[in-house]
Amino acid sequence: MASRLNNIIETLRQKHLQSPVGRWEGLEEEDKPNCSICNDKEIVIYRVHKDTEWQWNETLQSCVPVSRVLEVDYHLGRVCSPEDAWEWHDSYSERCSCVKQKSIKNLLQSSEITEQFRKHEFKSFVTEGKDQVIKDAYQCAQEYITDFGDINRSRTNSIALLGQPGSGKTHLLTAIANHLMINKQISVLYFPYVEGFDDLKDDFEKLEEKMNRMKKVDMLFIDDLFKPVGRSRRPRATEWQIEKMYALINYRYLNHLPILISSELTVDELEDIDEALGTRIYEMCKHYMVLILGEKKRLNQRLS
Secondary structure (H helix, E strand, O other), X not given: OHHHHHHHHHHXXXXXXXXXXXHHOOOOHHHOOOOOOOOOOOEEXXXXXXXXXXXXXXXXXXXXXXXXXXXXXXXXXXXXXXXXXXXXXXXXXXXXXXXXXXXXXXXHHHOOOOOOHHHOOHHHOOOOOOOHHHHHHHHHHHHHHHHHHHHOOOOOOOEEEEEOOOOOHHHHHHHHHHHHHHXXXXXXEEEEHHHHHHHHOOOHHHHHHHHHHHHHOOEEEEEOOXXXXXXXXXXXXXXXXXXXXXXXXXXHHHOOOOEEEEEOOOHXXXXXXXXXXXXXXXHHHOOOEEEEOOOHHHHOHHHO
């Protein structure tokens, strides 16, 4: 009985998945729901056969049926004959998968990561034939993702990739950011240091709003911190910029909020700019930090 019941349920589920929009044919495009499964109600209701086993789900902290059928199929007579309808009296509901997709879409849009950077993934990062330190950076980023759930609220919950421009630091950190948003629903805010401060320096109201967001977002991604200028490698670090970066990093340091940081500078060079700021970055990132130094032509992937 149970085996036959499961086969019927699976057949119904497959039919529904193969033609989810059938009942919306004939409607104008703007009248059709965005989600054909829940009709934009964000809840999916199922019917459960009386003989179905229920099991405890640790993630949901509730019991869920092993098998179920969509209630719409039940009402359309696809599940059973009218005389057997009483056997499907029990119901079960859950949030539609579209809720998670909406959340991910909102996170991606609010992150200020460009469409091009959203394509940065670990699988598109090339390590074959690359210098060992590039492979080390890739491995460090992978380990950070693996450990993130355990270290998220600790003092050493951040990662820094430092050194050679063009070595893939931004690619790897963006891959981490994209992974956290898509797979963990962690909010991320991307802040390109040079362009970010250029955009904020003449608008005090916008500056305060942005600084507040950067302080409190789940994950802050600071790209090209204190990016050096020209051959002299003079860091872009005005007194005003140092003051703002210290206030930002110190807030996140004290509140155990993680950061992703890329910079062409070493830790010693960051400490030379501001010791308190540099030491806080080091303490937050010391377990996940790679310094990429060596021959430019071997390490700069844009030249290879």
